[in-house]
Amino acid sequence: MNALAPIRHRSLHPRLARRRPAGHPDWCAADHRCGLGEHRAEPVTLTVPGRGVVVLTRVLAADGRQHVEIRTDVALAAGDGAARAHLTHILIELEGHLRRVVRQSHVRT
Numbered sequence: 001m002n003a004l005a006p007i008r009h010r011s012l013h014p015r016l017a018r019r020r021p022a023g024h025p026d027w028c029a030a031d032h033r034c035g036l037g038e039h040r041a042e043p044v045t046l047t048v049p050g051r052g053v054v055v056l057t058r059v060l061a062a063d064g065r066q067h068v069e070i071r072t073d074v075a076l077a078a079g080d081g082a083a084r085a086h087l088t089h090i091l092i093e094l095e096g097h098l099r100r101v102v103r104q105s106h107v108r109t
């Protein structure tokens with residue numbers, strides 16, 4: 001698989017997004033994922049087939065704080081040395097990414 005291949009994206013169908021009971025934010029999935037005062041959106045999944053997946057879920061916590069949960073699964077390079085080097089690369093990239101997206105949270109629109 002080419003690492004530069006298009007990333008596949010999957011999110012909630014717009015027709016399903018309109019169907020939710022009262023009391024939930026308009027972006028909330030309003031299903032079994034909500035509970036104990038927490039609301040969760042339908043996850044958005046980015047996939048590079050056979051290589052990696054990123055799943056983002058918007059969350060409104062019971063304390064009113066809004067955040068995104070991000071789960072990542074990346075296939076590591078084969079062999080222990082290559083896997084360790086790959087992990088180092090991932091860590092460096094994620095640190096830079098984290099710093100960039102945290103900066104964005106202070107941008108006002």
Ligand SMILES: [Zn+2]
Pocket residue numbers: 023024025028029030031034038039040
């Ligand atoms: Zn909800």
